[in-house]
Amino acid sequence: MTVRHGIAWLSLLIGSVVAVPPAEATDQPAAGLPPHARAAPTRNELYAAVRAYEASLGTHALAAAIPAFARKYGMKCSACHLAVPLLTPFGQAFRDNGYRMKNGNDDLRANDPSYWPLFAWLWKDYQLDVDRVAGQTVQRQGGFANGAFVFGGFGSISDKVSFRLFPVIYEDGLTFAGHGWIRYNQAFGTDWVNIKVGQSELDVPINPGREYNMGNARFAVLYAYTVPGSVSRFNVLFPQPGVEIMGHDRGSRNRYMVNVFNADGAPRAHCSFCAPGVFGRVTHRHDLASGFLRRVQVGAFGAYSTWPVGPDTSDLKGQRRLGGDVELWLGSDVLPFRVTVMGLTGRDDRALVPTATQDPKYNAAMLQLEYVPKLPLVFYSRLQIIRNQRQAVAGRPDDYGDQDFQLVGVRHAVELTSRFAWLLELTYWRQTIKQVAPGTNATHQQLWIGSHLLF
Amino acid sequence: MSARRPTAIVAAHIVGALALGASPVSAQSTGDAARGRQVYERYCIQCHGARGDGAGEVARWSQPKPRDFRQGVYKFSSTRYGSLPTTADLDRVIQDGLYGTRMPPFAALSTRERRDVIAFLQTLSPRWRTEEPAKPIAIPAEPAPTRESVTQGRELFEANCSKCHGDGTGNGASGGKLVDDWGTAITPANLTLGRGKWARTARDIYLRTMNGINGTPMPESGDALTPEQVWQVAHYVQALGAWAGSTAELRKVAGELPPPSAAVP
Numbered sequence: 001m002t003v004r005h006g007i008a009w010l011s012l013l014i015g016s017v018v019a020v021p022p023a024e025a026t027d028q029p030a031a032g033l034p035p036h037a038r039a040a041p042t043r044n045e046l047y048a049a050v051r052a053y054e055a056s057l058g059t060h061a062l063a064a065a066i067p068a069f070a071r072k073y074g075m076k077c078s079a080c081h082l083a084v085p086l087l088t089p090f091g092q093a094f095r096d097n098g099y100r101m102k103n104g105n106d107d108l109r110a111n112d113p114s115y116w117p118l119f120a121w122l123w124k125d126y127q128l129d130v131d132r133v134a135g136q137t138v139q140r141q142g143g144f145a146n147g148a149f150v151f152g153g154f155g156s157i158s159d160k161v162s163f164r165l166f167p168v169i170y171e172d173g174l175t176f177a178g179h180g181w182i183r184y185n186q187a188f189g190t191d192w193v194n195i196k197v198g199q200s201e202l203d204v205p206i207n208p209g210r211e212y213n214m215g216n217a218r219f220a221v222l223y224a225y226t227v228p229g230s231v232s233r234f235n236v237l238f239p240q241p242g243v244e245i246m247g248h249d250r251g252s253r254n255r256y257m258v259n260v261f262n263a264d265g266a267p268r269a270h271c272s273f274c275a276p277g278v279f280g281r282v283t284h285r286h287d288l289a290s291g292f293l294r295r296v297q298v299g300a301f302g303a304y305s306t307w308p309v310g311p312d313t314s315d316l317k318g319q320r321r322l323g324g325d326v327e328l329w330l331g332s333d334v335l336p337f338r339v340t341v342m343g344l345t346g347r348d349d350r351a352l353v354p355t356a357t358q359d360p361k362y363n364a365a366m367l368q369l370e371y372v373p374k375l376p377l378v379f380y381s382r383l384q385i386i387r388n389q390r391q392a393v394a395g396r397p398d399d400y401g402d403q404d405f406q407l408v409g410v411r412h413a414v415e416l417t418s419r420f421a422w423l424l425e426l427t428y429w430r431q432t433i434k435q436v437a438p439g440t441n442a443t444h445q446q447l448w449i450g451s452h453l454l455f
Numbered sequence: 456m457s458a459r460r461p462t463a464i465v466a467a468h469i470v471g472a473l474a475l476g477a478s479p480v481s482a483q484s485t486g487d488a489a490r491g492r493q494v495y496e497r498y499c500i501q502c503h504g505a506r507g508d509g510a511g512e513v514a515r516w517s518q519p520k521p522r523d524f525r526q527g528v529y530k531f532s533s534t535r536y537g538s539l540p541t542t543a544d545l546d547r548v549i550q551d552g553l554y555g556t557r558m559p560p561f562a563a564l565s566t567r568e569r570r571d572v573i574a575f576l577q578t579l580s581p582r583w584r585t586e587e588p589a590k591p592i593a594i595p596a597e598p599a600p601t602r603e604s605v606t607q608g609r610e611l612f613e614a615n616c617s618k619c620h621g622d623g624t625g626n627g628a629s630g631g632k633l634v635d636d637w638g639t640a641i642t643p644a645n646l647t648l649g650r651g652k653w654a655r656t657a658r659d660i661y662l663r664t665m666n667g668i669n670g671t672p673m674p675e676s677g678d679a680l681t682p683e684q685v686w687q688v689a690h691y692v693q694a695l696g697a698w699a700g701s702t703a704e705l706r707k708v709a710g711e712l713p714p715p716s717a718a719v720p
Contacts (some may be wrong), residue, residue: 102560358712
């Protein structure tokens with residue numbers, strides 16, 4: 001690593017250290033906390049509230065490093081992944097093509113009979129978690145967390161049909177049915193129309209399905225955010241069941257995606273498509289022929305979803321999310337310093353918050369930095385900020401439910417072949433939720449050391 | 456957290472980005488072999504090997520074998536048989552891949568990445584230092600394919616091609632005995648599939664017929680056939696399958712003609 005690289009990463013570390021609040025820092029309520037938590041909370045109540053909030057943030061994020069592809073096509077993971085799981089443009093094109101190289105070897109009938117589009121992925125990690133409320137440590141626990149075994153299948157079974165499905169089995173016996181879909185490729189003979197049916201991840205920037213750390217899904221907290229007190233559980237973080245149409249040009253420099261879905265987890269008392277929504281995204285990537293700036297990608301996305309309120313599930317109320325992102329590749333096409341900036345604004349119908357007096361609005365932003373100094377090594381850092389612009393309940397503190405999130409980490413591939421990958425990872429992240437009680441902030445910090453084995 | 460903290464964090468990140476951006480950047484307009492090595496190590500090394508010798512990790516499972524760049528012999532070229540290809544030839548293979556082989560299309564790579572990796576490939580063989588890349592052969596304008604050109608092409612095909620390619624499916628009498636310059640058994644292309652490893656259009660068929668395929672028994676025909684005759688062969692081959700530009704009418708014409716007689720019975 002050169003001096004300038006050292007300066008860069010030292011700066012990131014300084015940023016993270018600066019972010020740690022002083023011991024006397026105070027805090028306030030998080031999204032979804034019961035109103036009574038705001039009055040004279042005990043430490044245990046605060047802790048319970050924080051854990052409840054954290055639990056509401058969802059399950060583990062699942063990256064899509066698929067050694068089966070490496071086996072099928074004889075390529076290393078690093079061809080498609082800038083650093084697993086972040087995609088290279090080549091990997092993005094492969095994905096957009098329905099996991100096809102389009103070189104005549106995609107059809108299962110063209111493959112060796114011994115090949116199956118299956119993969120296995122195991123991880124085990126040590127976690128140290130520290131919860132602080134109002135500057136006091138209320139919980140500190142460490143130990144080896146439940147690992148998981150993923151056995152799934154992705155790929156193309158013919159030139160026209162691609163699929164994806166994987167279940168996750170955790171050590172505690174919990175089986176989590178991962179999302180699955182079937183896709184019809186190149187409808188009408190063009191790359192611009194591909195139709196996917198099933199539960200598929202939404203094409204958001206910094207795709208939550210491609211997180212680094214497998215410990216949990218809070219790395220994309222701004223996608224998972226719901227305004228305090230909202231009954232809606234919709235967020236763009238999770239795969240949504242529905243129909244997706246997407247298209248792209250050669251090399252996936254220009255892409256679009258439209259997904260019509262039923263909000264995952266919505267009550268289905270009277271119908272099977274009770275909470276319809278739509279998500280769309282367009283991106284454009286431009287490769288520069290010379291200069292330090294190598295690649296620019298700009299994108300815009302939006303979602304309108306509905307969620308039933310009250311006993312009659314036909315009483316749907318809306319949520320809007322609009323965002324844009326810019327991605328810059330600096331210094332190198334192959335081993336870049338990558339900067340991603342994303343902004344998001346959200347507005348919910350007041351009826352989604354039982355005590356609301358006005359439509360809540362919030363803004364969120366994310367800055368992600370990644371640096372790949374050499375092929376099997378990536379340093380990464382992420383900042384996320386959520387700011388409520390208008391509270392659902394008039395009179396609440398302006399920063400009620402605001403959040404700050406910082407993350408730094410490093411991942412190294414000990415082995416990275418066309419047959420298997422062994423990855424080691426060290427991550428530290430910190431999340432602050434403001435006003436969990438009047439004048440009180442809550443902070444969760446985690447040190448995560450993990451080992452992934454994929455084959 | 457105080458209001459200053461997000462500002463401090465963002466400032467620290469910006470300093471980091473600027474520190475990385477402070478280094479001078481090469482203003483070379485042509486490919487940079489050093490950068491090309493990085494591209495190679497990400498995308499190519501698993502097949503073509505760390506030394507470019509075609510003995511990468513998955514070469515043992517690959518058929519046909521990955522190219523050994525040290526020899527400077529490239530199968531598909533717009534130049535005369537035996538000569539070095541042009542940069543555009545290499546770029547085409549990188550962009551389009553070789554259909555039916557492990558070589559995928561790398562159309563998603565930037566122009567600079569492709570240019571750089573070509574520069575790196577050119578460091579792997581001394582041929583690039585001792586020989587001047589040849590110029591692409593001149594390709595006369597394609598005459599419109601007609602019943603007559605397909606019929607004429609069939610006769611030329613039978614006389615010059617069917618010994619290996621048989622009736623077009625690759626079932627020629629010599630087909631099972633062919634080896635390439637690296638000693639690997641190879642089979643003649645099945646031209647009825649409507650697509651070759653490299654060729655997709657009548658122009659591509661023209662080039663392959665005229666220039667042959669380096670390192671294989673597929674010879675150049677430049678001295679044996681006139682350009683007009685090569686176009687006729689190209690039109691006949693095009694009519695054997697659903698090649699780009701092929702029409703149902705031309706395929707019907709080819710189907711009505713007797714198959715070339717050199718096919719294995």
